[in-house]
Structures are given as C-alpha cells and as structure tokens.
Amino acid sequence: MRDMVKVPAREPVSPGHVEDAIRELSFDKRTAFLKETQKYPCLRRLPELSKLADSIVASWNLEPFALSSRQWHRIPCERQIGLAFFDPKSKALSSELTVVECRNLSIEGISFFHDVPILSREVAITFDLEQEEREFLVVRLAWSRFSEAHVFQSGGRFLYQIDAEASLSETG
Structure with missing residues (x-):
C-alpha cells in the first residue's frame, strides 16, 4: 500500500512529529495487511510479507502515481x-x-x-x-x-x- 506523509514546505519538522507519523502509518499498514490477506491467510505466515507490512517503503518511480495499478510494493x-x-x-x-x-x-x-x-x-x-x-x-x-x-x-x-x-x- 502506498503511504505518503505530506509536510508543508519550509516548515520545520520535529523528530517527534516524524516518529508519530511513522507509528501511525505502521499501524494503518498492519491493519490493511490483515484485511487484505483475509482471503489468503497462508500469506500471513511468510516473513517477507510481514516485514513489508511492518515497514515504511520508499519508492522512486518514473510512472505517475495516478497511473499505477499496484497498491502494495513487490x-x-x-x-x-x-x-x-x-x-x-x-x-x-x-x-x-x-x-x-x-x-x-x-x-x-x-x-x-x-x-x-x-x-x-x-x-x-x-x-x-x-x-x-x-x-x-x-x-x-x-x-x-x-x-x-x-x-x-x-x-x-x-x-x-x-x-x-x-x-x-x-x-x-
């Protein structure tokens, strides 16, 4: 699932704000992971996918975000x-x-x-x-x-x- 944290330009960001955003995204991502794998419970046992659900992944793609059909990273x-x-x-x-x-x-x-x-x-x-x-x-x-x-x-x-x-x- 692609997650983005928007920070207004030229506004200082405190380390606490970043940590709070990461915790919030991690919780939302884990919840989404559990929801998305309801049809495929065997995927929940795979350590590779568990790591993906518990981490923030950055991606630099040349394709525009609106054109991508993928919700989850490979x-x-x-x-x-x-x-x-x-x-x-x-x-x-x-x-x-x-x-x-x-x-x-x-x-x-x-x-x-x-x-x-x-x-x-x-x-x-x-x-x-x-x-x-x-x-x-x-x-x-x-x-x-x-x-x-x-x-x-x-x-x-x-x-x-x-x-x-x-x-x-x-x-x-």
Whole structure:
C-alpha cells in the first residue's frame, strides 16, 4: 500500500512529529495487511510479507502515481515454491508438484522462474514444501517471458486459497 506523509514546505519538522507519523502509518499498514490477506491467510505466515507490512517503503518511480495499478510494493523473494497445474473447471490440482523459484512477491500476486513453459492460464502455488498438509494459492497468470538466462519467468495475481486435501486430483 502506498503511504505518503505530506509536510508543508519550509516548515520545520520535529523528530517527534516524524516518529508519530511513522507509528501511525505502521499501524494503518498492519491493519490493511490483515484485511487484505483475509482471503489468503497462508500469506500471513511468510516473513517477507510481514516485514513489508511492518515497514515504511520508499519508492522512486518514473510512472505517475495516478497511473499505477499496484497498491502494495513487490519485494524480492528468493525461495523455492511448489507449483501444481490447476483445472479451473473441476477445481482440481494435478498430483504432481513442480519446484520453481520465487522471484517477487506482494500481497496481490507473485512472479517466479521455471524451466518449462506453462500452458495453463491458472496454476496453484504453495509455500509449504516441507509440510505434509499444504495450502495452495490459485494464480491467474498475466504474463510469461523467456529470459536471457534461458529460463521462463511468469507472474500473476492471486485469485483464492485452497487446501490440497479438498482439491488434489489423482489423475495428474
């Protein structure tokens, strides 16, 4: 979520005023984080996103603020995640899990590296590689490209969260 503190020009700012503004923004940002992740409770366990919710992030973009559609900053995320192919009609996951490398993460979406092209518009990802019971986030892919490093990069928005038990297909 983009937060701005406006300070009138040529007015001295006391250190106490700045600290109060930071505390107020942090509280508002944590509240917004909890509200935004109601649909995706598994995101609340990720330390990368918790840090994002508890910090003030500065951004210098060339794009005008009014043209940006992002409400939350993306953060680098260098961790392995699981990817399962997802059938949107039957709401079933394939039983095979492919390990891919997370690239960027936000409360609204994700981007990741993978070795083979993805032919489906919707996939399911999990951060719970070490767990027996997994929660998956269904992602609608918005873009994909082949990089100079000879790997694919794809990204998209989170749609909803599902439990593996309720949706695993043994036909995968």
